[in-house]
Amino acid sequence: MTMAGAPPSPPREPVETYAYEQIRATGEYRQLRRRRRSVSFTATAVILTVYLGNVLLANEARDLMSSTVAGHTTVGLALGLAVCMAVPLAAWWYQRRLATDLDPLADQLAAALKYLRGHR
Amino acid sequence: MNSTHALTSSEQPYPAFAIFVVCVVCALLLSVWFSPHRDTTEDFFINNRRLTAAQSGLAMFGEYISAAALLGVPGLIALSGYDGLLYLLGPIIALTIILFLIAEPFHTSGRFTIADAVARRLRPRPVHTALGISTLAASMLYLIAQLVGAGALAAPILGLAGPAAQRALVASLGILMILYVVIGGMKAATVMQCIKAVVLLAGSGLLAILVLAEFGWNPGALLTAATRMSSAGDALLRPGLLFNDDLTGQLDVFSLQLAFVLGAASLPHLLTRLCAVPTARTARSSVRGAAVLTSVFGLIVVVLGFGATAILGSDAIPHPGNTATLLLAEALGGPLLLAMLAFVVFATILAVVSGVMLAAATSLAHDIYRSTIKAGRTSDKRELFVARSAVVLIGGTAITMSMYVQNINASLLIGLSFAVAASANLPTLLFTFYWKGFTATGAAWSVYGGLISSLGLAVFSPAVSGNPRALLPTANFAYFPLQNPGLVSIPLSFLLGWLGSTLGRERADEISYAEWEVRTLTDTKATRPGH
Numbered sequence: 001m002t003m004a005g006a007p008p009s010p011p012r013e014p015v016e017t018y019a020y021e022q023i024r025a026t027g028e029y030r031q032l033r034r035r036r037r038s039v040s041f042t043a044t045a046v047i048l049t050v051y052l053g054n055v056l057l058a059n060e061a062r063d064l065m066s067s068t069v070a071g072h073t074t075v076g077l078a079l080g081l082a083v084c085m086a087v088p089l090a091a092w093w094y095q096r097r098l099a100t101d102l103d104p105l106a107d108q109l110a111a112a113l114k115y116l117r118g119h120r
Numbered sequence: 121m122n123s124t125h126a127l128t129s130s131e132q133p134y135p136a137f138a139i140f141v142v143c144v145v146c147a148l149l150l151s152v153w154f155s156p157h158r159d160t161t162e163d164f165f166i167n168n169r170r171l172t173a174a175q176s177g178l179a180m181f182g183e184y185i186s187a188a189a190l191l192g193v194p195g196l197i198a199l200s201g202y203d204g205l206l207y208l209l210g211p212i213i214a215l216t217i218i219l220f221l222i223a224e225p226f227h228t229s230g231r232f233t234i235a236d237a238v239a240r241r242l243r244p245r246p247v248h249t250a251l252g253i254s255t256l257a258a259s260m261l262y263l264i265a266q267l268v269g270a271g272a273l274a275a276p277i278l279g280l281a282g283p284a285a286q287r288a289l290v291a292s293l294g295i296l297m298i299l300y301v302v303i304g305g306m307k308a309a310t311v312m313q314c315i316k317a318v319v320l321l322a323g324s325g326l327l328a329i330l331v332l333a334e335f336g337w338n339p340g341a342l343l344t345a346a347t348r349m350s351s352a353g354d355a356l357l358r359p360g361l362l363f364n365d366d367l368t369g370q371l372d373v374f375s376l377q378l379a380f381v382l383g384a385a386s387l388p389h390l391l392t393r394l395c396a397v398p399t400a401r402t403a404r405s406s407v408r409g410a411a412v413l414t415s416v417f418g419l420i421v422v423v424l425g426f427g428a429t430a431i432l433g434s435d436a437i438p439h440p441g442n443t444a445t446l447l448l449a450e451a452l453g454g455p456l457l458l459a460m461l462a463f464v465v466f467a468t469i470l471a472v473v474s475g476v477m478l479a480a481a482t483s484l485a486h487d488i489y490r491s492t493i494k495a496g497r498t499s500d501k502r503e504l505f506v507a508r509s510a511v512v513l514i515g516g517t518a519i520t521m522s523m524y525v526q527n528i529n530a531s532l533l534i535g536l537s538f539a540v541a542a543s544a545n546l547p548t549l550l551f552t553f554y555w556k557g558f559t560a561t562g563a564a565w566s567v568y569g570g571l572i573s574s575l576g577l578a579v580f581s582p583a584v585s586g587n588p589r590a591l592l593p594t595a596n597f598a599y600f601p602l603q604n605p606g607l608v609s610i611p612l613s614f615l616l617g618w619l620g621s622t623l624g625r626e627r628a629d630e631i632s633y634a635e636w637e638v639r640t641l642t643d644t645k646a647t648r649p650g651h
Binding site: 016017020023024029032033036037040043044047048051052054055056058059060062065066070071072073074076077080081083084085087088090091094095098103106109110113114 | 202203205206208209210212213215216217219220221340343344346347354357358359360363365370373374377378381401404405408411412414415416418419422554631634635637638641642643644
């Protein structure tokens with residue numbers, strides 16, 4: 001599966017490249033990039049841990065999952081419903097983090113990018 | 121899922137056929153009414169990016185919930201209790217993966233297909249070829265599974281019995297959907313998804329409310345009644361009714377769950393929807409809406425499942441439980457409610473099949489025909505013609521193939537299609553969005569490696585040969601012990617993507633990545649045309 005030769009890269013407009021480089025060089029951009037990744041990766045890690053942890057418990061700790069909390073409700077059933085409810089909760093947290101902290105920063109940078117691009 | 125039990129009272133006391141015909145006529149009228157005004161690819165494939173977040177979120181939820189989820193999962197919960205619940209959680213979690221990692225970058229870089237999103241950054245032609253093939257493979261398996269499931273699920277409602285009647289039903293449903301998609305494109309498909317989503321939530325929600333009312337609005341009383349009426353007794357709420365406790369059984373569960381959560385996050389027909397809205401933030405909101413709706417629907421399904429056991433008793437629900445929801449509706453609301461639920465089921469089948477067909481045809485026309493065969497040199501009009509022909513070709517092939525695998529368990533096929541999507545598509549998507557060192561060589565290794573390993577391992581799995589319930593019960597070449605290949609093929613595909621990028625001679629185009637990243641983070645469109 002060898003790829004022959006150098007890829008024919010599309011011609012880049014100098015103004016475009018300049019604008020992107022300028023934006024990338026700002027501290028705000030680096031901050032946006034770092035925090036955005038940390039929010040996305042944290043949220044993913046938490047939700048995957050909760051989910052696969054639940055599967056693992058259902059496999060490995062059947063006695064624990066079979067014990068009852070109240071009435072006939074077992075620990076397994078309660079945890080399963082908790083996983084289900086974790087989804088809207090995580091989605092709400094994610095949206096709130098982005099809307100309060102990061103979206104305004106992104107808007108600011110988008111405006112700067114537009115200005116730089118138009119500034120031929 | 122190949123049961124042909126007719127419903128208890130289906131000696132035509134309720135007008136199932138009439139409802140079916142009404143569904144069909146409404147669907148065709150809708151497709152003509154909402155057919156694209158202008159004949160462009162943007163209109164046909166993604167409705168010109170003009171959907172709102174609410175429409176798109178609702179449509180995505182509709183696209184996501186298949187008839188198997190509406191009928192199969194409550195049945196599993198009714199009969200297997202806690203273990204059935206595990207089938208529910210993966211798909212719900214998958215939407216949050218799309219929300220956190222995929223939605224916004226996909227929207228910024230995508231145009232119509234998964235390959236478009238990747239080709240923005242990497243060399244377009246090999247990427248289009250590889251992802252076009254993997255998209256077709258995953259969609260085809262999913263489509264066949266839906267058609268097989270549709271036959272098994274809809275036949276008892278119509279009072280049809282026997283494989284011949286089931287085949288005729290599948291063929292007519294499939295042909296109808298081909299017509300629908302060819303005429304209406306994405307806009308008609310979206311309208312169908314939205315109507316289906318509303319009908320689905322209203323119908324199943326009403327049924328769940330009736331169940332809860334029956335037990336004095338007390339979920340505890342519902343569970344107590346369920347354990348009393350189940351032949352499994354208290355074991356209904358404990359692990360172990362469905363999955364074996366040995367090592368292979370446990371690995372199989374884990375493999376299936378991994379494939380569910382990562383595969384559902386990379387299903388082509390779902391991701392295409394991300395491109396039908398105007399901005400990355402609208403894409404984010406629509407996935408968030410779909411995730412919330414799906415978890416609400418999950419709770420409804422749990423109530424329906426345990427409600428079916430509590431009210432009917434597990435002995436009255438024929439194995440594998442596909443009719444549990446319908447029997448419950450009949451017990452609580454008589455023929456009227458049963459007829460309503462039948463309408464919901466038909467709308468669900470028609471909507472999901474049309475969505476998957478559209479995604480597969482889009483990929484065939486856009487990735488394979490335009491970008492691979494014609495290397496981008498073709499007109500939109502021509503591409504559109506190929507897309508419409510592709511719907512007929514793909515639909516026809518899927519219908520024909522579903523006839524041959526009618527006796528295979530549809531949920532097994534769905535698990536396999538999720539494993540293929542997770543192995544072939546997801547690693548490439550994540551590397552493209554989050555690793556600047558990724559190259560087209562890495563993408564090709566990952567996609568082909570994931571595709572071949574997942575399909576190959578499936579062929580040598582106990583699902584295909586070696587036991588009486590397999591596709592080929594008389595042959596025995598089941599060298600791979602797990603039913604689902606995901607546990608091996610997904611990590612392998614990630615590894616191959618990394619190896620191909622670091623070992624291949626190709627240098628990563630870091631400037632492209634940097635510019636793309638700026639556009640994604642600031643939600644800005646490219647000014648120069650993409651590929």
